[in-house]
Amino acid sequence: MKNKRLDLSYSQMKWETIFKRILVIMSVVLLVIVIGILITLIMESMPSIKSLGIEYLWGKVWDPVNNVYGAYPFLMGTLLTSFTALIISIPFSYAISIYLGEYNTTGWLSNLLKNTIELIAAVPSIIYGFWGLFVLVPIVRTIESKIGVAPYGVGIFASSLVLAVMIIPYAASMGTSLIRMVPSPLKEGAYALGATRFEVIRSVILPFTRSGLFAGILLSLGRALGETMAVTLLIGNTSAIAHTIKDAFFGPGNTMASVIANEFTEADHTVYLSALIELGLVLFFVTVIINLIGKRIISKYTNK
């Protein structure tokens, strides 16, 4: 006689194996996506790697019409915007981390500030770009004409300002949770020795969280390097290299991401397109490495 219950449990067991297999497949999909992106980028940038060689990276002229490609203007543009933004953002992200992590950890004001900072990250970058183009650029233009540089308005300086605001939440939220994790016996010990609050922060909290805060900054930097739309709208998009430092800082430029966004659909021959993809490859490697280092440092903290 057929045992109905046994049949049922057999089918359940079959489903159990299938389900477990599906779970495995889904996490393999992640590996496939990441490796797929990497392989696609390498394959498609092959023509440019072959024909332009490694000199491509420091070639100073980008002139697709005459088939001359050099990535130097974009590398410099990316580094200049990202690091300017980072330097502007650091005091703010540290201040937010210290305020939310130490001075005011609970209560409505703390929550309100925390949520507001998170909203900064939620606003789409295209909206920052659009706003910047119509509000910030005229302001920057007035400043520029006052200090005696060519009043473009758009350029490295304007993009760095907007970028600085956009990347603060990443370092700040990381820093807040790390500062909250400082063991209170350490702080109490310092207070017991007669330290003021400032001294506790300076000589206990900051040294204790130093590498974690650094990791938060790295995550911010990763964001800044890859940020596309706001920068594309604000940077002015020229591939020429400025001659003076003042011009380089205030004048228009281009970043790796913005040149890809602008020229990818216009690239009409293989090497041109491939040179753009090689920029994407460089961007991919740099952001991945920066992010992984940041994540590694942070996971060291949270596991302790």
Add this chain to the structure above:
Amino acid sequence: MDARIGIRNTKSVLFKSVIIFLAFVITIPLIIVLLYIIKQGVMQVNWHFLTNIPAPVGEAGGGISNALLGSFIIVVMSSIIAIPVGVLAGIYLSENAGTRLAYYSGLCVDILQGVPSIVVGIAVYFWVVKPLGTFSAVSGSIALSIMMLPIVIRSTEQTLLLLPDTLKEAALSLGVPYHRVILKVIVPCGFAGILSGIMLSVARIIGETAPLLFTAFGNPYLSTAITKPMETLPHLIYTYATSPYDDWHNLAWGASFILLMFVLLLNIFTKLITRKWNIQL
């Protein structure tokens, strides 16, 4: 002695004031941006604006219905791709923490989280757009679903890790098969956390422009064909913001307002859900 204590205390108070000043001053740019977008955008929005396609240059009126519909279709398609994959991968990561596959998948999630969106756009261009020979809504959805994945996975994983093991053990000891334990006990218990991750990821991708430049591309007409180019809100803002016409700028302000409201509401709504759950994303 007294004097030095005085100096040290003053220093401490001074430091605190500087910190408070810096911490709050950064909300000013956000408030300025929000108010400006609201001021510029709210005048544009009316029924006509929501139900018509953009008017050609020089003609009054026009709306953004093509972008609204396009954004909706593309976000729904991305969610259909990303939610099952993301939730199941998140379940795997939380259930099998410590295995080699979980380690490498987790690494891939970290990598995906950091990859600039424009790079995802390039990859999807070669995976979908080039073989199909045309920009399409499908390719845009695939690109956006890749952007969604890390957020969905991490929120699922974090939520499930918070659930007590006894929950699962109780169900297993009753003889419930593993897949039913996960789908009928574990996932429903963590539903709010998973949902909030999904909502956050939608809020993130709906404003994403860079990957759509080479995938969904944009389309000035109302279109529901998913193998054809399709307009989206952020792409419409980009195109019209960089145009030289005031009418088009106004259209873009209106679109920005709608996009911003949508993103903010989603975020606030998610906050309300997560507050109950105390989930770190």
